[in-house]
Amino acid sequence: MPHQCTNCGRGFDDGSKEMLSGCPDCGGNKFQFQPEGVDATETPDAEPPEPPGPDSSVARTVGKTAASVRDFVSGSSSTDAPDSRSSGAPAGERPQSEPERPSSTTEDAAQASARGDVVEPDELPSAAPEPSDDEHQFRPVGADPDPPEEPERDDRPDLQELREELNDQFESIKVLEPGQYELNLMELYDREEYIIALQEDGRYSIQVPDPIQSE
């Protein structure tokens, strides 16, 4: 189960839409990316009633966005504004419990591990190319997903895989490497829910919409 409720630990399938309205069990609204085979605290018999197919709402949204981005970029009139209030919203009870702001638990874990991982400046991937104007060009989703060239790094082998999995699911933010992100603005704009907490190992938490925080 690649996703796990950070509150009760319930697992969800990849791309499961159940999460989008909060955890059906406990009402939690934070979920963590839990790669296959890693520390599975899942409930073994939790059958997701809605197994995601290739026709999941996420996939549809991505397709739609790609189209509107292409329209946009090519300058053709797109008077039909990106209206992807996706109708494929999840079935299942909206839990009554109050959504909490992103708690610091996940963040802390990431920060702690970041702190324990001090790197000398000369170990840094200075090979990263200077961003040129061209690289700021928006790359439409759904276009040839040529992965950006990454410098050879002494990474844990599954990290790359993890990132690709994340990227496949959430085209709105590409994690090139921890601390380096590419944002798909149109997709972020179009999303019903949004990623609330990125973590440096390619994990993330998502949260359903919440009003603007007051100072």
Next chain:
Amino acid sequence: MGLLTNLKDSISRAASTLFSEEDPKRIGIYGPPNAGKTTLANRIARDWTGDAVGPESHVPHETRRARRKENVEIERDGKKVTIDIVDTPGVTTKVDYTEFLEHDMEKDDAVRRSREATEGVAEAMHWLREDVDGVIYVLDSATDPFTQVNTMLIGIIESQDLPVLILANKIDLEESSVQRIRNAYPQHETIPLSALEGDNMDEVYDKIAEYFG
């Protein structure tokens, strides 16, 4: 029609019912990093409420979460206009911790900063869709305004039919060119100003009252 969609619909319905003439409009201050959004937000807040919104910085992405200042009452010609101003993180397509390393920052701080900045941009984009009633789009008039991000954001704002005011900031700089911005976005009115020096703020407030009042 899923529950989430229903919920959202009822929220926006409730919002539009509650929204009366007197309610302050929520004005999002958008634009690329370092354009002077926070400097402007602070100046507006200081001029009309007495206190600031948040720290300004030459380090990009100082504002990583949107900050809001509510009930800013702007008086023009004896008329009061009340707005909530939302200072957003600069919108970009790329966030890279290595650019923070130049600013004397440790790697772990830099990585965390870019992660927060990325989350902040995600939020700001999300709000653009349903949580703002108008946009002040701030550009640094000393840099090229014709970027893909600016074009896309202004396009999104137009498609939402939101009132938008384009501000050409940093006119105190020698390299400043307001005309370059006018040429890039001729469909909108461009107001020159220096948020730092406070130049031309009167016209800015006139236009805020006119566009968002």
